[in-house]
Amino acid sequence: MPPHRDPVEHPQHDRDETEEVFEGVPGGPIDGSILRSFHNHVAAKIWLGEDRAPLKLVNHGAKLQLWELDAERSRIYETVHRSGLAPLTSCSHRVASRPMLSAFCERWQPETTTFHLPFGEMTITLDDIASILHIPVTGSMISFSQPLRVDDANALLVELLGTTDVEASRETEQCRSPSIRLLWLRDHFSTITDVSSDDDIEFATRAFLLHLVGCTLFTDKRATSVAVVYLELFRDLSMVGSYAWGAACLAYLYRQLTTATRFEVRQLGGYLTLLQAWIYEHFPEMFSSPNLSYTESRPRALRWRPHVIPDSLQSVRERLDRLQISNVCWEPYVDHRAEHPFPDIAWYSGCIKCGLVVEPYHPERVLRQFGYIQTIPPRPFTPPRPDCSILLDQLRSGFTTDARSSLPSHAASTSDTRNARALTLLRHVISGGREQSLDHFWGALNEAHSILAGSDETSASHNTPSPAPASHSTPSPATRPFFSPPTFVYPPPASVDSPPPIVPPPPVTVAPPAPVADPSAPAPDSTQSTTVYVRSKRKKKT
DSSP: OOOOOOOOOOGGGOOOTTSOOOOOOTTSOSOTTSOTTGGGBHHHHHHTTOOOOOOEEOOOTTGGGGSOOOGGGHHHHHHHHHHTOGGGGTOOOSOOOHHHHHHHHHTEETTTTEEEETTEEEOOOHHHHHHHHOOOOSSBOBOOSSOOOHHHHHHHHHHHHOOOHHHHHHHHHHHTSSEEEHHHHHHHHTTOOTTSOHHHHHHHHHHHHHHHHHHTTTOOTTSSEEEGGGGGGGSSGGGGGGBOHHHHHHHHHHHHHHHHTBTTOOEEOSOHHHHHHHHHHHOHHHHOOBOTTOOTTSOGGGGBOOOOOSSOHHHHHHHHHTOOGGGOOSOTTGGGTTTSOOOGGGGOOEEEEETTEEEEEOGGGOGGGGTBOOOOOOOOOOOOOOOHHHHHHHHHHHIIIIIGGGSOTTHHHHHHHHHHHHHHHHHHHHHTSSOOOHHHHHHHHHHHHHHHTTOOOOOTTTTSOOOOOOTTOOOOTTTOOOOSOOTTSSOOOGGGGSOOOOOOOOOEEEOOOOOOOOTTSOOOOTTOOEEEOOBOOOOOOO
């Protein structure tokens, strides 16, 4: 009988008893303690025989050429240049390859925010953004205290763009959200030149910057509009260059990739030029077509000629399955360092932020991309995200305590149907079936509350909050909306509001070489070790 041993405790793997435990899937991860959502991943569905067509890509590279800053608009260009966003006006790809980007999206894992490839993990880092786009990766995090409502968006348009109340209301009503169309921005402000008044030039500069980030960094799946909330970042034009635009772009792209890993999602947003150029840089032998006129003083996104590969999605999947370490260019920016040095902030490990979007950033999981040998990384940090069952419980609880007494007598016979409708609605918006914006999210909560309360009326502008009641009156519980956002939806860590610290690369522990066997010599001490930084050596191809 083997000797009795006490169970070994692993605090880092402790889970709440009420937490759902994912035990793994055939052909996927055996231990589900890390990739907790893999059972909903598109890769799991594909393994089980369900396939998904290539994603529809939202790319606005061609729209940037519809509003260019020529010599007659030099005053606007000067402000854009000081903001650090000027490279975005020329480095965006007009063409994006659906099979290639869709295949890489299927390799994305939300918990680690990395691509899982046959030889290990890779991801887009702050160093990649600094080299590919040449935009700032250090500075203040882009943060918003709360979601922007339609009335607030209208007021912001009047104040910062000089529009009238009627124009602002008409535009947000057409978008059915606190957003404005990119076409509307071009039609109203692209004719402003240096001979216009100072106020008009200031309004046009804000409009151009909003149009620029809406076509690049913060491209969403609505494909034709941009959220008005980003206009607040351009209130003080002298402070635009103080934001960490690269970190915000990376957090936004991480979230778009995460959403697209859901099987039912059919679109991919975010700045696809960044993703496509990153693939070209690290897999040049497989997908890229170089631009022979490129010089190292320009952003690396211009080093490649974007093209649509003729292969099918299944063919690209098979090529990724056959990838080996020798097919990867781990350090593609060696020749670029003279013009653009390595940013030390790329070693930061923690959370990055874009408004209310918070995503983990784990450079310790991709040390080979920094020239180091990969060690076993620590457990990834995952910020809390909205949970469908918790939201439904909150809605149902409020419905039970506040609204049940005011329902008509037939409510009991239809309660199951209403619960099912509300649950389907919430699952749809959280899983990515709807556009991933907070305005649609809160609109879905209000709609679900109305369903639970027995109201069949749905307004086209359900994102607009109800007017505040007078102090002497109380709204009816059955018609009161789910007006206060719960605090657990996107709780930002305390560290993301301040500039992140620089984290040096983790040390690699290497055992000393074993001595030559000598019967008369004492046995070596196996507990000794030496801690050093080991830099990988690769043979140059001749």
